[in-house]
Amino acid sequence: MLTKENIADWFKQLQLETCQALEIADGKAKFSSDKWSREEGGGGDSRIVQHGNVIEKGGVNFSAVWGNAPAMLVKELNLSSNNSRFFASGVSIVIHPENPFVPIIHMNVRYFEIDENTWWFGGGIDLTPIYVDKEEAHFFHNQLKIACDKHDPNFYSDFKKWADDYFFIKHRNETRGIGGIFFDKLNSGKTKEKLFAFVKEIGNSFAPTYTQIIGKKRNLAFTAENKQWQFLRRGRYAEFNLVYDRGTKFGLETNGRVESILMSLPPQANWIYNHLPIRNSLENQTVTFLRKGIQWSDV
Amino acid sequence: MLTKENIADWFKQLQLETCQALEIADGKAKFSSDKWSREEGGGGDSRIVQHGNVIEKGGVNFSAVWGNAPAMLVKELNLSSNNSRFFASGVSIVIHPENPFVPIIHMNVRYFEIDENTWWFGGGIDLTPIYVDKEEAHFFHNQLKIACDKHDPNFYSDFKKWADDYFFIKHRNETRGIGGIFFDKLNSGKTKEKLFAFVKEIGNSFAPTYTQIIGKKRNLAFTAENKQWQFLRRGRYAEFNLVYDRGTKFGLETNGRVESILMSLPPQANWIYNHLPIRNSLENQTVTFLRKGIQWSDV
Numbered sequence: 402m403l404t405k406e407n408i409a410d411w412f413k414q415l416q417l418e419t420c421q422a423l424e425i426a427d428g429k430a431k432f433s434s435d436k437w438s439r440e441e442g443g444g445g446d447s448r449i450v451q452h453g454n455v456i457e458k459g460g461v462n463f464s465a466v467w468g469n470a471p472a473m474l475v476k477e478l479n480l481s482s483n484n485s486r487f488f489a490s491g492v493s494i495v496i497h498p499e500n501p502f503v504p505i506i507h508m509n510v511r512y513f514e515i516d517e518n519t520w521w522f523g524g525g526i527d528l529t530p531i532y533v534d535k536e537e538a539h540f541f542h543n544q545l546k547i548a549c550d551k552h553d554p555n556f557y558s559d560f561k562k563w564a565d566d567y568f569f570i571k572h573r574n575e576t577r578g579i580g581g582i583f584f585d586k587l588n589s590g591k592t593k594e595k596l597f598a599f600v601k602e603i604g605n606s607f608a609p610t611y612t613q614i615i616g617k618k619r620n621l622a623f624t625a626e627n628k629q630w631q632f633l634r635r636g637r638y639a640e641f642n643l644v645y646d647r648g649t650k651f652g653l654e655t656n657g658r659v660e661s662i663l664m665s666l667p668p669q670a671n672w673i674y675n676h677l678p679i680r681n682s683l684e685n686q687t688v689t690f691l692r693k694g695i696q697w698s699d700v
Numbered sequence: 701m702l703t704k705e706n707i708a709d710w711f712k713q714l715q716l717e718t719c720q721a722l723e724i725a726d727g728k729a730k731f732s733s734d735k736w737s738r739e740e741g742g743g744g745d746s747r748i749v750q751h752g753n754v755i756e757k758g759g760v761n762f763s764a765v766w767g768n769a770p771a772m773l774v775k776e777l778n779l780s781s782n783n784s785r786f787f788a789s790g791v792s793i794v795i796h797p798e799n800p801f802v803p804i805i806h807m808n809v810r811y812f813e814i815d816e817n818t819w820w821f822g823g824g825i826d827l828t829p830i831y832v833d834k835e836e837a838h839f840f841h842n843q844l845k846i847a848c849d850k851h852d853p854n855f856y857s858d859f860k861k862w863a864d865d866y867f868f869i870k871h872r873n874e875t876r877g878i879g880g881i882f883f884d885k886l887n888s889g890k891t892k893e894k895l896f897a898f899v900k901e902i903g904n905s906f907a908p909t910y911t912q913i914i915g916k917k918r919n920l921a922f923t924a925e926n927k928q929w930q931f932l933r934r935g936r937y938a939e940f941n942l943v944y945d946r947g948t949k950f951g952l953e954t955n956g957r958v959e960s961i962l963m964s965l966p967p968q969a970n971w972i973y974n975h976l977p978i979r980n981s982l983e984n985q986t987v988t989f990l991r992k993g994i995q996w997s998d999v
Binding site for chain 1: 734746748750757759870871872931935938939942943952955958959961962963965966967968969970971972973974
């Protein structure tokens, strides 16, 4: 039988393998490990990298926490008792590369359990290019589609749409990047084992997909103007994470470990009042791609 | 009789005079005016400055808007009808100086009206030094105390405490800076004319207080380390504004003018994972002052 411990063990393993793959791809970056525990039960291991060859700042965080279900959760799930216990485990990754032609990436896979009848998987992966490159966007989405299709013919289209809606900066009327997939409360239609196999597929697809993207872009020359555009787009990334991201909001509201939650913030972000890219520029072209509904896997 | 038009006219005048005083103090910065209107009624004038001698990025924004009261307001105020009209006007200021020894400042004064029985004033002013200077903190709070005391012996202590609670970054367990005053829904205990006189006093105190602070610090030499600390503290400023600031949240949720709302964000902010200032450093000393309840006017 698949237990929560089995699942958390696999997440821990994913963290290790992902850090190793990123270190090899970067060539210089070494993750440092910051283990933490929480009084109420459980803890985590935040693996952080700064000043690599490719990665300017990034984190691959594992956590497995448990305790009494927070009040907001008891209410949301209509739990019968105030003594409900919860268990949550997952891996969260955000990588901010130095080179503006290498996209920011985010992935999260997670498992949540109240008891043997109330549990689910969630997760997502999305790419935020500073400069949208159609070929790269197609490759990224196609990799996700291949991974999804092995498990369910509807997963990619359903979860791609969900990502378009989730990774959206409402006040800017812009998507955060070119999207990816997002899913939550996945607990039906298949056995728990089969759903877990899907989550593992997504988790395992992260490193090969992203290291291939890094490889194609890491040596591209860039200008101060490219870097300035990156700082502005990272400003949008900070806006999304602080205003909308559910994991961030939940973490900050429930007194989570702040440095681990906010590892997603960029090393540097800039804001210029009412910045508008020049017409016909690469920057402007990127903005035109920051909208929902583009079928990147078909481009 | 004091009308909403009288009040908005005075806010507009405050904007003009404040911009003039800041331009004189800066010596180079010139505000540019960005007028906007909203379909539902009213509009504003965002006056923005970038790359001055002292001011790296700042805004002095005026707005006067009206229309049907948004649903969240109808609910919050228990308004009898869904056809309630509202009127809101105010001035908002945020200044991010270049020199890390010149503190960030924020001020807002505002008036809100549903009808002749339902109206209030609100406002606040707070100082965010990158390096807390006790003498400067005392001067700033004492200026506010003098202004408040002319109108009510309890205003300073009441509104100082409110600012400590409001300008607080809960997830960091830190105040944003050294506080100041904050008040909202001020509509009783005095005539409308007398409350307006208080709000004018606060509005008028901004320029003389801040230009004196600028004058004392503008020529201090600073290092790359001082600048780095400024970028990190500005990161906290961005966290406060995007996660907690009520005006920002209300503006983003009600489809306000994004560039005017987010003019408060710094020109550059940095995040370093788990940055801890060196023991006994000036940076560390500053952090020890970022807590509620320090009676700066008595220091």
